Amino acid sequence: MKDDLSSRLCEAVDAAFDAQVAFLSELTAHPSTRGNEQSAQDFMARELTARGLDVDRWQIDVAEIQHLPGFSPVLGPYDDAVNVVGTRRARTQQGRSLILNGHIDVVPEGPLEMWDSPPYQPRVEDGWLYGRGGGDMKAGLASNLFALDALAACGLAPAGDVHFQSVVEEECTGNGALACLARGYTADAALIPEPFSETLVTAQLGVLWFQVHLKGLPTHVAYAGTGSNAIEAAIPLMQALHEMEHRWNAPDRRTTDYAHMDHALNLNIGKIQGGDWTSSVPAWCVFDVRMGLFPGQSIDAAKAEIEAVILDAARDNAFLRNSLPEIVYHGFHAEGYALSQDSSARAARAIDALDTAHRTATGAALERQAITATTDARFFGLYADTPALVYGPRAEAIHGFNERVELESMRRVTKATALFIADWCGVEPR
Amino acid sequence: MKDDLSSRLCEAVDAAFDAQVAFLSELTAHPSTRGNEQSAQDFMARELTARGLDVDRWQIDVAEIQHLPGFSPVLGPYDDAVNVVGTRRARTQQGRSLILNGHIDVVPEGPLEMWDSPPYQPRVEDGWLYGRGGGDMKAGLASNLFALDALAACGLAPAGDVHFQSVVEEECTGNGALACLARGYTADAALIPEPFSETLVTAQLGVLWFQVHLKGLPTHVAYAGTGSNAIEAAIPLMQALHEMEHRWNAPDRRTTDYAHMDHALNLNIGKIQGGDWTSSVPAWCVFDVRMGLFPGQSIDAAKAEIEAVILDAARDNAFLRNSLPEIVYHGFHAEGYALSQDSSARAARAIDALDTAHRTATGAALERQAITATTDARFFGLYADTPALVYGPRAEAIHGFNERVELESMRRVTKATALFIADWCGVEPR
Numbered sequence: 001m002k003d004d005l006s007s008r009l010c011e012a013v014d015a016a017f018d019a020q021v022a023f024l025s026e027l028t029a030h031p032s033t034r035g036n037e038q039s040a041q042d043f044m045a046r047e048l049t050a051r052g053l054d055v056d057r058w059q060i061d062v063a064e065i066q067h068l069p070g071f072s073p074v075l076g077p078y079d080d081a082v083n084v085v086g087t088r089r090a091r092t093q094q095g096r097s098l099i100l101n102g103h104i105d106v107v108p109e110g111p112l113e114m115w116d117s118p119p120y121q122p123r124v125e126d127g128w129l130y131g132r133g134g135g136d137m138k139a140g141l142a143s144n145l146f147a148l149d150a151l152a153a154c155g156l157a158p159a160g161d162v163h164f165q166s167v168v169e170e171e172c173t174g175n176g177a178l179a180c181l182a183r184g185y186t187a188d189a190a191l192i193p194e195p196f197s198e199t200l201v202t203a204q205l206g207v208l209w210f211q212v213h214l215k216g217l218p219t220h221v222a223y224a225g226t227g228s229n230a231i232e233a234a235i236p237l238m239q240a241l242h243e244m245e246h247r248w249n250a251p252d253r254r255t256t257d258y259a260h261m262d263h264a265l266n267l268n269i270g271k272i273q274g275g276d277w278t279s280s281v282p283a284w285c286v287f288d289v290r291m292g293l294f295p296g297q298s299i300d301a302a303k304a305e306i307e308a309v310i311l312d313a314a315r316d317n318a319f320l321r322n323s324l325p326e327i328v329y330h331g332f333h334a335e336g337y338a339l340s341q342d343s344s345a346r347a348a349r350a351i352d353a354l355d356t357a358h359r360t361a362t363g364a365a366l367e368r369q370a371i372t373a374t375t376d377a378r379f380f381g382l383y384a385d386t387p388a389l390v391y392g393p394r395a396e397a398i399h400g401f402n403e404r405v406e407l408e409s410m411r412r413v414t415k416a417t418a419l420f421i422a423d424w425c426g427v428e429p430r
Numbered sequence: 431m432k433d434d435l436s437s438r439l440c441e442a443v444d445a446a447f448d449a450q451v452a453f454l455s456e457l458t459a460h461p462s463t464r465g466n467e468q469s470a471q472d473f474m475a476r477e478l479t480a481r482g483l484d485v486d487r488w489q490i491d492v493a494e495i496q497h498l499p500g501f502s503p504v505l506g507p508y509d510d511a512v513n514v515v516g517t518r519r520a521r522t523q524q525g526r527s528l529i530l531n532g533h534i535d536v537v538p539e540g541p542l543e544m545w546d547s548p549p550y551q552p553r554v555e556d557g558w559l560y561g562r563g564g565g566d567m568k569a570g571l572a573s574n575l576f577a578l579d580a581l582a583a584c585g586l587a588p589a590g591d592v593h594f595q596s597v598v599e600e601e602c603t604g605n606g607a608l609a610c611l612a613r614g615y616t617a618d619a620a621l622i623p624e625p626f627s628e629t630l631v632t633a634q635l636g637v638l639w640f641q642v643h644l645k646g647l648p649t650h651v652a653y654a655g656t657g658s659n660a661i662e663a664a665i666p667l668m669q670a671l672h673e674m675e676h677r678w679n680a681p682d683r684r685t686t687d688y689a690h691m692d693h694a695l696n697l698n699i700g701k702i703q704g705g706d707w708t709s710s711v712p713a714w715c716v717f718d719v720r721m722g723l724f725p726g727q728s729i730d731a732a733k734a735e736i737e738a739v740i741l742d743a744a745r746d747n748a749f750l751r752n753s754l755p756e757i758v759y760h761g762f763h764a765e766g767y768a769l770s771q772d773s774s775a776r777a778a779r780a781i782d783a784l785d786t787a788h789r790t791a792t793g794a795a796l797e798r799q800a801i802t803a804t805t806d807a808r809f810f811g812l813y814a815d816t817p818a819l820v821y822g823p824r825a826e827a828i829h830g831f832n833e834r835v836e837l838e839s840m841r842r843v844t845k846a847t848a849l850f851i852a853d854w855c856g857v858e859p860r
Contacts (some may be wrong), residue, residue: 108706110713114645171709209708215544231699231717235665269661270708276538278639278700278718278761279601279803280829283540287661288708331708373709399710 005154005427006360009418012150017411020146021124023047024410027138028122028131032104035080037168040104044166047145048086051152053164056085060168060179068182070383072173072209072333083176085185086164088148088157095159095426097187099386100148100417101177101376102141103170106133107399114401128396128404135395135405140193141166143393143410147417151427158425163187170376172209172331177376181384189350189424190380193392193413195405196371198362200354201390203257203338203370204377205264206293208302209331212237212310214274214285215323230285231274233319240313241267241289244305248294255294257338257370264372265292292372295336303329337378338370339387347387350424354389357419362412366391391416435584435857436790439848442580447841451554453477454572454840458552458561462534465510467598470534474596477575478516481582483594486515490598490609498612500813502603502639502763513606515615516594518578518587525589525856527617529816530578530847531607531806532571533600536563537829544831558826558834565825565835570623571596573823573840577847581857588855593617600806602639602761607806611814619780619854620810623822623843625835626801628792630784631820633687633768633800634807635694636723638732639761642667642740644704644715645753660715661704663749670743671697671719674735678723685724687768687800694802695722722802725766733759767808768800769817777817780854784819787849792842796821821846 013020030040041057048055060081065071084104090097109119109132117123122131129139144164151157163185167176194201214230214237245267251259258264267289274285293302307327314320339347358366377388394409443450460470471487478485490511495501514534520527539549539562547553552561559569574594581587593615597606624631644660644667675697681689688694698720705712723732737757744750769777788796807818824839 107710110706110710111645114713171707207709215541229699231702232668235668238662238665268709268711269659269705270710270712271705272661272712272715273703275699275701275718276540277601277829278720279637279698280537280540280700281698282700282702283544283831285702288705290708399707401713 005422006419008154009150009422010361010415012153013146013411013415013418016146016149016153020142020414021129021407024129024134024139024142025122027141028129028134029120031120032106032133033108034105034172037104038080038082041082041084041166044104044141045084048084048164053086053088056087058083060175065175065178065182068178070174070178070335070379072175072331073329074173074175075330081168081176083168083179084166085180088162090157090159090161090428092159092428094428096189096424097160097162098158098421098425099163099165099185099187099190099380100144101165101167101190101192102137102144103168103176103376104141104166105168105171106136107171110401116402124407127407129407130402130404132403135195135403136398137194137392139195139395139405139410140392143193143414143417146414147421150418151422152430155430156427157430158421159428160425161187162425167376174334174376174379177379181379186384187386188346190377190386190388191417191420192375192377192388192390193417194375194390195392195395195398196369196390197394198358198391198409198413199367199369200351201371201375201377202340202368203295204336204374205372206295206297206299206336207332207334207374208291208293208299209288209329210306211286211288211328213326213328214320215283228281228319230282233317234285234287236317237310237313237325238269240309244309245291253294255296257340258294265294266372267291293336295338297336299333299335332374334374335378335382337381339381342381342387344387350387350389353423354391354420357416357423360419361415435852436849438584439580439852440791440845442583443576443841443845443848446576446579446583450572450576450844451559451837454559454564454569455552457568457571458559458564459550461550462536462563463538464535464602467534468510468512471512471514471596474534474571475514478514478594481578483516483518486517488513490605495605495608495612498608500604500608500809502605502761503759504603504605505760511598511606513598513609514596515610518592520587520589520591520858522589522858524858526619526854527590527592528588528851528855529593529595529615529617529620529810530574531595531597531620531622532567532574533598533606533806534571534596535598535601536566537601540831546832554837557837559837560832560834562833565625565833566828567624567822569625569825569835569840570822573623573844573847576844577851580848581852582860585860586857587860588851589858590855591617592855597806604764604806604809607809611809616814617816618776620807620816620818621847621850622805622807622818622820623847624805624820625822625825625828626799626820627824628788628821628839628843629797629799630781631801631807632770632798633725634766634804635802636725636727636729636766637762637764637804638721638723638729639718639759640736641716641718641758643756643758644750645713658711658749660712663747664715664717666747667740667743667755668699670739674739675721683724685726685768687770688724695724696802697721723766725768727766729763729765762804764804765808765812767811769811772811772817774817780817780819783853784821784850787846787853790849791845
């Protein structure tokens with residue numbers, strides 16, 4: 001790419017940056033937790049339409065995706081799960097096509113009193129924007145959009161088709177990205193600006209979610225017997241699961257990208273609920289677990305081992321032996337994915353383009369990292385033979401209180417994204 | 431009492447027993463969990479009014495009772511807490527007065543699928559009535575009421591004032607019974623037909639409820655560190671509390687009534703809730719605890735020790751050390767009470783009257799037991815110098831699924847109660 005174009009694109013990003021921060025702030029004000037994404041998706045659809053993209057807005061239909069590889073089981077219907085894709089078709093079709101993907105869903109904000117300021121009233125302080133979802137990953141949706149704007153401001157458009165995706169369900173299943181795939185959206189590469197501090201993600205873990213349901217016979221606490229408490233009966237099961245976690249992290253189980261990490265696979269007891277009266281011995285308890293998997297690790301084998309671990313531990317328990325736990329799956333059945341294992345020329349070319357773009361935008365080399373979470377990249381990489389570059393701004397406390405994203409980082413990523421688009425897709429006059 | 435009167439009272443109970451079972455069934459159909467007692471109290475008020483009692487129906491006012499000994503702290507207002515007392519004043523005032531007390535509130539029914547039949551659609555099978563609250567303690571409200579009916583059927587009324595109390599809040603604070611006391615309802619004795627299998631309760635434990643609130647800084651599970659999980663941080667606190675429970679049950683801590691019991695004091699983890707997203711390390715967890723106390727054990731000292739145990743355990747925990755748990759009290763601050771320690775002539779006379787009544791009604795001696803729960807008896811015994819006799823029918827699975835009460839037992843208790851009233855209060859023509 002000519003230096004002149006690079007400079008013009010970066011200047012265009014700078015020129016629109018105040019507007020980009022305002023956009024991010026408005027987007028972050030939408031409390032788009034799972035099931036509540038509609039207003040945020042409406043906002044995205046309006047913004048895409050205003051920019052002349054063809055907007056496709058549709059409700060996910062489980063029947064259309066449940067047979068596909070990568071599908072994760074869900075409870076209940078998808079009445080409220082709406083994807084938005086805006087497409088700009090290249091006039092010349094001289095370049096490569098690209099998917100710019102981001103997710104609109106955010107995780108719950110938790111107790112409000114633990115936030116320094118309301119999670120859906122974004123504020124900017126000392127160069128950071130605070131708010132639930134600002135980092136994970138509305139800043140990425142903003143950088144994707146304003147990167148395209150930068151091309152437009154230079155009188156240019158990508159010379160290959162671009163699909164701008166704003167998807168739901170990234171935080172629990174990935175079925176939003178899968179539904180895009182099922183609807184026919186493919187491209188030569190995908191870029192997903194998840195907030196990993198301007199590094200390129202070379203590998204991501206698989207993630208499995210499951211619920212453990214414990215039931216038994218309750219009674220008045222006056223007649224409490226040892227071991228009959230469904231809440232406390234959960235404890236040895238948690239311990240057994242952590243022992244499994246330890247085994248799975250053993251050096252001989254690690255894949256190349258994770259060989260240096262002692263504890264890449266985290267087992268998280270993320271939710272618990274049990275009992276309904278303080279003076280009744282609780283007869284039921286449900287806890288929710290998230291477990292990481294290495295790339296290549298089979299979901300089915302993982303489930304089988306998890307079930308065996310739980311049932312073996314239950315059989316050792318006087319209370320649970322007579323009322324074995326039920327294991328329910330809803331949520332992630334996500335396989336791991338390693339861009340590093342994609343030896344195609346296309347992947348190499350995409351990585352090279354991003355490397356150059358990043359270097360030009362930031363003056364620094366593009367660092368790589370294997371992450372201990374999942375992203376929607378797996379759908380492109382595993383099920384559509386499409387290299388998926390996860391590369392986004394620096395954020396902190398994602399999923400936590402006072403989540404924040406660094407605005408200068410978003411600026412750099414936006415510039416790098418604009419440069420990447422111009423290189424990967426090429427440009428044509430608008 | 432003349433044998434003839436005894437026989438006539440027992441026959442009157444028999445004659446009305448079908449109606450009594452119908453009454454119990456209708457009462458049990460009201461789902462009078464805490465906050466939802468109104469329709470059941472309306473029903474009770476109608477039944478008392480129909481029998482010519484003066485009915486006092488009032489909303490509990492925390493301001494009127496919170497300074498009184500025996501008050502238990504509550505969260506939120508008492509907008510929905512209504513007591514009902516029906517009074518029959520004796521014309522002759524020749525006898526002793528009596529409070530017939532029972533509670534209308536029932537504990538939550540739990541998951542419906544664990545009941546063989548719906549908990550608020552009572553059914554009779556093989557001599558048992560099934561339904562939430564049928565045993566604890568609507569059968570007792572029925573035996574109190576139909577015992578009075580038996581006197582009426584014989585053309586008699588008690589020769590001392592009788593206050594028939596249907597109170598709320600027994601299952602969580604006792605503030606319903608306390609409010610009756612504050613309103614001026616006193617008598618020479620009280621009878622509370624809690625379902626303890628036709629035994630006389632000679633002692634009951636104190637009960638303390640507390641909540642433990644754990645908070646911390648959550649994060650994406652990708653960054654989970656050992657010990658930062660608020661749900662799992664609860665586990666060592668539970669263990670420390672169980673160690674305290676063990677110490678409190680030591681032989682040298684037991685009072686006379688409980689000297690033979692290895693484990694009278696039960697610590698129950700009755701409820702738990704924590705986290706809100708499977709892939710977020712949970713930043714908060716709340717669990718609810720019920721702990722028993724021996725009669726004479728100080729509530730304040732118990733609270734101080736509990737707090738020390740929890741905070742000491744928290745300081746041993748890397749996560750909790752920096753964010754110490756908060757201990758919140760709402761619910762029982764109930765002291766223990768031992769009728770066995772009441773050396774008054776009045777108590778002896780009351781026990782003797784019940785003993786005789788029971789023997790006449792059942793043909794068997796009245797057995798005694800110290801129970802490992804609390805009842806509203808403490809308000810009469812500890813704070814009103816009134817011997818409180820806890821004596822009621824046989825029930826099973828109280829606080830559990832398929833709670834049931836034995837109807838023939840309710841019949842015997844109703845007869846014994848009628849005989850006791852006639853003896854204790856004396857009789858006068860209606």
